[in-house]
Amino acid sequence: xxxxxxxxxxxxxxxxxxxxxxxxxxxxxxxxxxxxxxxxxxxxxxxxxxxxxxxxxxxxxxxxxxxxxxxxxxxxxxxxxxxxxxxxxxxxxxxxxxxxxxxxxxxxxxxx
Amino acid sequence: xxxxxxxxxxxxxxxxxxxxxxxxxxxxxxxxxxxxxxxxxxxxxxxxxxxxxxxxxxxxxxxxxxxxxxxxxxxxxxxxxxxxxxxxxxxxxxxxxxxxxxxxxxxxxxx
Numbered sequence: 456x457x458x459x460x461x462x463x464x465x466x467x468x469x470x471x472x473x474x475x476x477x478x479x480x481x482x483x484x485x486x487x488x489x490x491x492x493x494x495x496x497x498x499x500x501x502x503x504x505x506x507x508x509x510x511x512x513x514x515x516x517x518x519x520x521x522x523x524x525x526x527x528x529x530x531x532x533x534x535x536x537x538x539x540x541x542x543x544x545x546x547x548x549x550x551x552x553x554x555x556x557x558x559x560x561x562x563x564x565x566x567x
Numbered sequence: 568x569x570x571x572x573x574x575x576x577x578x579x580x581x582x583x584x585x586x587x588x589x590x591x592x593x594x595x596x597x598x599x600x601x602x603x604x605x606x607x608x609x610x611x612x613x614x615x616x617x618x619x620x621x622x623x624x625x626x627x628x629x630x631x632x633x634x635x636x637x638x639x640x641x642x643x644x645x646x647x648x649x650x651x652x653x654x655x656x657x658x659x660x661x662x663x664x665x666x667x668x669x670x671x672x673x674x675x676x677x678x
Contacts, residue, residue, distance in 0.1 A: 459610075488665070498611075498656065498668040511665045545610050552664045555601065558610035 456482055459548050459559035467565045473534040476562045480527050480548030486510075487529040488556060489521060492543040501544075504529055505552065533564075541566045569594055569661045573669025581677050586647055588672045590657035591639040599660040600640045602631060604653045605671075611656060615642070644674075652676045 460479045468474050480487050488511075489501040500513040504523035521531040527548075533540055543563050547556040570593040580586045592600075598619040603611035617624045617631045617640065624631050628647075633640040644651055657669040 497670045500665050500667070503665060513665070553599065553660070555613060555616060556666060557613060558603070560608075560610045 461559040465563050475532045478529045478546030484548035486549045488547045489531050490545040536566045569667045571669045577673045579675045586644045588642045592659040594661045597659040602642050603656045606653045647676045
């Protein structure tokens with residue numbers, strides 16, 4: 456089975472712009488979670504989608520949003536980018552709540 | 568609130584020796600505890616996990632122990648090899664089933 460894939464792998468944006476990141480889960484996995492990883496804050500949970508519905512949400516501002524499509528693929532969007540949004544954004548998928556999560560390689564976002 | 572503490576933040580061991588990383592969690596309702604290994608430029612990779620109805624789990628050179636009373640769990644790597652060098656994260660699932668991660672341990676195996 457193919458693993459979790461994320462596109463793009465690297466991205467450079469400037470302050471004020473917006474960005475959309477994409478995640479394709481492992482085949483058969485209906486849950487997709489997003490995490491932000493930075494050296495200072497570690498791995499922080501953004502949100503989780505299951506069957507196109509947001510199940511959980513972390514403590515991030517409303518500039519961070521996401522959605523999930525009927526084929527379980529997910530996108531996250533960050534609007535009005537700030538320098539502090541520079542991070543590795545990780546997507547993880549699992550078959551459903553309570554099951555093991557598998558991570559993708561991440562999208563490295565640099566905001567200038 | 569939900570919290571997972573991980574120690575040490577860095578660990579260096581001689582090749583062939585054992586490495587132990589410890590985590591404590593705050594929510595007694597937590598019931599699932601995975602460990603992830605992250606190599607440079609890659610996403611975290613699950614290496615072992617344990618559920619609350621089990622006290623210990625082993626997979627070749629890797630083992631995890633769980634003490635629910637004390638609310639802590641540990642990763643044990645025996646006969647360490649250079650390819651074990653990476654950052655290791657513990658995590659715990661709290662009541663709403665989202666994973667909360669520890670701050671990571673950078674493990675270096677000295678040849």
